[in-house]
Amino acid sequence: xxxxxxxxxxxxxxxxxxxxxxxxxxxxxxxxxxxxxxxxxxxxxxxxxxxxxxxxxxxxxxxxxxxxxxxxxxxxxxxxxxxxxxxxxxxxxxxxxxxxxxxxxxxxxxxxxxxxxxxxxxxxxxxxxxxxxxxxxxxxxxxxxxxxxxxxxxxxxxxxxxxxxxxxxxxxxxxxxxxxxxxxxxxxxxxxxxxxxxxxxxxxxxxxxxxxxxxxxxxxxxxxxxxxxxxxxxxxxxxxxxxxxxxxxxxxxxxxxxxxxxxxxxxxxxx
Amino acid sequence: xxxxxxxxxxxxxxxxxxxxxxxxxxxxxxxxxxxxxxxxxxxxxxxxxxxxxxxxxxxxxxxxxxxxxxxxxxxxxxxxxxxxxxxxxxxxxxxxxxxxxxxxxxxxxxxxxxxxxxxxxxxxxxxxxxxxxxxxxxxxxxxxxxxxxxxxxxxxxxxxxxxxxxxxxxxxxxxxxxxxxxxxxxxxxxxxxxxxxxxxxxxxxxxxxxxxx
Numbered sequence: 133x134x135x136x137x138x139x140x141x142x143x144x145x146x147x148x149x150x151x152x153x154x155x156x157x158x159x160x161x162x163x164x165x166x167x168x169x170x171x172x173x174x175x176x177x178x179x180x181x182x183x184x185x186x187x188x189x190x191x192x193x194x195x196x197x198x199x200x201x202x203x204x205x206x207x208x209x210x211x212x213x214x215x216x217x218x219x220x221x222x223x224x225x226x227x228x229x230x231x232x233x234x235x236x237x238x239x240x241x242x243x244x245x246x247x248x249x250x251x252x253x254x255x256x257x258x259x260x261x262x263x264x265x266x267x268x269x270x271x272x273x274x275x276x277x278x279x280x281x282x283x284x285x286x287x288x289x290x291x292x293x294x295x296x297x298x299x300x301x302x303x304x305x306x307x308x309x310x311x312x313x314x315x316x317x318x319x320x321x322x323x324x325x326x327x328x329x330x331x332x333x334x335x336x337x338x339x340x341x342x343x344x345x346x347x348x349x350x351x352x353x354x355x356x357x358x359x360x361x362x363x364x365x366x367x368x369x370x371x372x373x374x375x376x377x378x379x380x381x382x383x384x385x386x387x388x389x390x391x392x393x394x395x396x397x398x399x400x401x402x403x
Numbered sequence: 404x405x406x407x408x409x410x411x412x413x414x415x416x417x418x419x420x421x422x423x424x425x426x427x428x429x430x431x432x433x434x435x436x437x438x439x440x441x442x443x444x445x446x447x448x449x450x451x452x453x454x455x456x457x458x459x460x461x462x463x464x465x466x467x468x469x470x471x472x473x474x475x476x477x478x479x480x481x482x483x484x485x486x487x488x489x490x491x492x493x494x495x496x497x498x499x500x501x502x503x504x505x506x507x508x509x510x511x512x513x514x515x516x517x518x519x520x521x522x523x524x525x526x527x528x529x530x531x532x533x534x535x536x537x538x539x540x541x542x543x544x545x546x547x548x549x550x551x552x553x554x555x556x557x558x559x560x561x562x563x564x565x566x567x568x569x570x571x572x573x574x575x576x577x578x579x580x581x582x583x584x585x586x587x588x589x590x591x592x593x594x595x596x597x598x599x600x601x602x603x604x605x606x607x608x609x610x611x612x613x614x615x616x
Contacts, residue, residue, distance in 0.1 A: 201459045203450075203584050204539065205524060206575045208560075208598045209532035225530050233531075253521060258555075261520055273458050273523045301523030305457035326525070343524040343534060363587060364595065393529055396564045397598040 187313050194314025197306050198360030202345040209233075209342070210391055210398045214356075214372045217324050217341070218382045219287035223389045225398075230388040234341055235327035236287025237382075238296055239350055239375050240280045245315050248275035248299055249333045263333065271304040275331060278315060280323065284375055286382045289327070290338075298323060299330065299337035301344050320350030322358075322375070350375060448593070449611035450582045454547035458522035460540035463582030465548035467616035469510030470502040479561050480515045483569035484577070491574050491592075491603055495612045497581065507542070507551065511580050515556040527560045535560045535572055538579035552580040571600025582615065583608050 186193075210225065211217050211233050219237065222230040250271030251261040264271050278298045285291040302311050323338075324346035330339040340347050348358040348365075354375045358365040372378045390401040450461040471488075473481050488499050502509045518526045518534075527533040536556045540549040554576045561569055574592035583604065585595040591605040604612070 197459055200453075200455065200461045202595075203461045204459060204579060205537045206535045206572060206595070207525075207533060208527070208535055208596055212596065228530065251520075251523070258514070258516055258521055259519060275523065303457045303459035303522075305455065305459065330525070339525070341525075362585070364585070367587075396529075396560060396568060398532070 187310070190310045190313040191317035192314075193307070193310045194317075195359040197303060197311060198345060198347060199362050201301075201303065201343065202360050202362070205343070207342065208396070208398075210400075212368075213370050214324070214368055214378070215370055215381060217346075218378070218386075220382045220384070221386050221389070223391055225391040226393055232287065234287070235325040235338060236285060236290040236296075237378065238280060238282055238286075238290060238321075238323045238325060239284040239378075240282040240296075240321060242278050242315050242318060242321055243281045243295070244277075244279040245312050246277045246279070248277045248331070248337075250274040250304060273304055274302050274308070275299045275333075276302060276312065276315070277334070277337065280321065283320075284379060286379065287325075290325070296323075296325070297337055298325065299334065299339050300347070301339075318349055319352070322348035322350050322356050324348075448584055448586055448608055449615065450584055451615070452547040452582075454543060456540045456543055456549075458537075458539055460538070460549070460552075461579065461582075461584060462540045462543070462547070462549040462552075463615060464510055464552060464580055465544050465546070465550060466510060467497050468500060469497065469580075470500050470508065471511050471513065472502040472505040472509045473513045474505065476513055476515050476556075477558055477561065479564075479569055480513070480556050480558070480573070483561075483566070483573045484513060486570050487573045487577050492577060492581075494604075495581075495609055496616050497612065509551060511552045511554060511577075512541075513554050513556070515558050515561065517559045518555060518557050521555060527557045529559070529563070533557075536576045538576050549580075554580060567602060568598070568600065570602045571597070574602055574604070575600060578604060578608065581612055583611070 210223060215221065217234040217237065219232045219234065222232055224230040247266035250264045250266050250268050250273065252264060252270050252272045254260050254262050266274055278300050280296050280298060282290070282294060282296060285293070285296070290296050302308070324341045325338040326341050328338050329335050331337050345360040346358055347360060348356055350356055355373055356369055356375065356378065358368060361368055372381055392399045449463070451463055453462045455462045473484070476484070492499055505512055520526065522537060522539065524534040524537060527535050534557065536554065538552055538554050540552055542550040544550050556572065556576070561572070564572070571592045578593050583593050586593045586605070586608070588594060588605050589597065590601055591608060592601045592603060593608060594600060
């Protein structure tokens with residue numbers, strides 16, 4: 133992870149001012165909220181924010197949010213392991229042309245976090261979200277644009293690029309300063325990507341599979357984990373516990389897996 | 404592909420602008436979440452009162468007598484949810500009541516549609532799969548408990564789902580609304596990603612609900 137030191141030093145240099153701004157505003161706004169916005173804020177609640185404004189813990193804050201997001205839904209997909217998402221593992225669903233399920237797997241370093249847009253739900257038509265500026269207070273969810281310098285990339289669509297840009301959805305109720313700092317705290321990342329096209333405001337952006345839950349970490353020992361999956365990370369990773377193992381597994385020849393959809397269940401030819 | 408070049412300098416100006424422009428919002432959010440307990444451990448089956456609202460909103464409800472309102476639900480979803488009331492929720496201390504109209508005191512609002520992008524999730528389609536349903540917390544009490552949950556269900560999924568799948572799905576989402584988290588136990592409908600889900604909560608989950616309501 134060649135960028136690790138640079139990333140951390142820059143991050144540390146940035147943090148005090150951001151922390152100062154946020155802490156002072158948090159105290160001020162907390163008083164306003166406590167005075168004027170009952171009943172959602174209890175008068176007995178601690179005045180803002182010794183816990184939330186803890187930049188030393190922003191990595192955990194980010195992954196707690198990812199896990200909470202993962203824990204708010206029920207999802208059914210074809211794959212059940214990282215191995216299924218290797219670019220060399222192709223699936224043919226209901227007779228369609230065989231292709232990999234993911235748009236690629238990327239290992240690298242986040243070098244920039246930029247604003248995208250935000251959205252809220254149209255109360256009269258929940259199928260058409262309302263696009264808003266990234267910093268809109270009306271937002272329900274926001275899309276941050278992450279730039280990742282690639283160390284290793286698997287998949288034809290991403291392996292020729294030196295960087296990849298990814299739209300990443302975060303909840304609007306998060307402390308955004310902390311969440312963004314959480315991205316900075318990740319020395320090495322592993323991202324399982326969908327193909328581009330999810331975000332209308334920039335269709336070139338990739339998105340992270342499983343609604344963002346497959347944002348993983350790579351340790352200094354090159355070990356992979358997906359903290360947003362909680363206990364399920366270990367089972368999902370299986371034997372592909374390191375970057376080297378993933379790269380090696382992707383080079384093996386594999387049979388196309390045929391998948392039939394029978395009453396919303398994916399029936400695989402390899403099971 | 405192994406990167407061989409030296410590290411490029413980080414572009415910081417945009418990030419810094421984002422932080423500056425969002426400091427006020429962050430402060431508001433911080434004030435709102437400051438009193439929230441730490442996120443539950445990964446092993447927990449019960450979230451407890453987290454103080455969370457919004458799209459990322461694992462949070463228990465406030466009352467053992469929640470009111471439910473169905474917003475023009477399809478019959479497939481409403482009948483499955485009614486079954487869950489009678490045969491799943493009824494095995495706990497919780498007694499649910501149907502609300503005659505939706506208002507700010509409604510505990511759980513149920514909606515279904517062919518969702519594509521609500522809350523930025525990858526919603527279900529037949530070929531790729533995806534999110535079948537989502538439970539969010541709209542408002543909270545001073546205690547941090549959720550005042551009003553919304554459960555959204557994908558009709559793209561339920562239209563083709565079997566009766567047992569629909570019951571399992573509504574069991575799963577109702578569990579989230581009462582604070583249950585995902586489990587690895589295939590004997591519970593709270594098992595994540597189970598296309599042939601159980602139609603009940605397991606004994607530990609029932610015990611957690613009974614202990615907290």
